[in-house]
Amino acid sequence: xxxxxxxxxDSESSSKQYDDRDSSxxxxxxxxxxxxxxxxxxxxxxxxxxxxxxHSVLCTFNLLFCLAIWQWPRNxxxxxxxxxxxxxxxxxxxxxxEAQTWDPTNIFFRNGSADPNRLHKEFGPPSPESDFAWxxxxxxxxxxxxxxELGEYxxxxxxxxxxxxxxxxxxxxxxxxxxxVKRLHHLMYFDHYYPNKxxxxxxxxxxxxQHCLNILLQxxxxxxxxxxxxxxxxxxxxxxxxxxxxxxxxxxxxKIDNWMKERSLDVFAPGVIVHPILGEAYPDGKGxxxxxxxDRLLSEQED
Numbered sequence: 001x002x003x004x005x006x007x008x009x010d011s012e013s014s015s016k017q018y019d020d021r022d023s024s025x026x027x028x029x030x031x032x033x034x035x036x037x038x039x040x041x042x043x044x045x046x047x048x049x050x051x052x053x054x055h056s057v058l059c060t061f062n063l064l065f066c067l068a069i070w071q072w073p074r075n076x077x078x079x080x081x082x083x084x085x086x087x088x089x090x091x092x093x094x095x096x097x098e099a100q101t102w103d104p105t106n107i108f109f110r111n112g113s114a115d116p117n118r119l120h121k122e123f124g125p126p127s128p129e130s131d132f133a134w135x136x137x138x139x140x141x142x143x144x145x146x147x148x149e150l151g152e153y154x155x156x157x158x159x160x161x162x163x164x165x166x167x168x169x170x171x172x173x174x175x176x177x178x179x180x181v182k183r184l185h186h187l188m189y190f191d192h193y194y195p196n197k198x199x200x201x202x203x204x205x206x207x208x209x210q211h212c213l214n215i216l217l218q219x220x221x222x223x224x225x226x227x228x229x230x231x232x233x234x235x236x237x238x239x240x241x242x243x244x245x246x247x248x249x250x251x252x253x254x255k256i257d258n259w260m261k262e263r264s265l266d267v268f269a270p271g272v273i274v275h276p277i278l279g280e281a282y283p284d285g286k287g288x289x290x291x292x293x294x295d296r297l298l299s300e301q302e303d
Contacts, residue, residue, distance in 0.1 A: 094255045094258070097250065097251060098249075099248070104243070106118070108124070126192045134182050134185075138175060141179070142169065143170055143171060144169070144265050147167075157299035158298045158299030162265070163271055175260075176215065180213075183291070187206070204290050207292060208292050227247065227248045267282065
């Protein structure tokens, strides 16, 4: 009578033999003759090699992806951000933060003369050096944006489209604030920067200055700098002194400036900005130094 063996799942049970007269062995188990050689069972990792490699690669990819997402804010904003991105800006890719200490150099010496070593040459009495510093700081303030990049303004009527149809005339709010700082500096030297103005013109220029104060107040409160400024004792005065020597969380200005440079345009060049009814916006190639328009929007004009 032939003998059979059970094909078991482990090496221990595979060595057991049973007689076909053994009632404990079913007909379904009597399928492998003893005389036939048994093929050794491969280890688990060999039987599942492909699926193991696939899932290992998948897990590694997922791990790297999660690490990249976790590290992105640290690389781009190493000190975090003060709030979420609630408002759209086309310049999002240009935002990167760094810790900065501010220039402690006084603008003036005690004798009243300007310190030539001051970092910000924009300030101090009027001079070619000061005028050049201002011009360089805001030279890219006028930019071209696509309709999509205008965000919440994209469907607003009366937008200033460039005459060649290549985009829309715009700027970023930070450059409006810089313009206002410049305006207030110039107001301190009114006779130099605004000579021979009529009483009406002088009033409008001062009203422009009040507008700038309003803008800067809201800007400072909106972008609150929460770094610490401790009070310290002076050597010869009783009143505590506030001396800013600490670090501030600041954007890397060069990135913003370069982003603007790539989109900048000369709005004073002929044929760039043309009013749909009145023609050239700057026929003499320069703007109005008063900077106030007593007007209403064309889109709000009654038919």
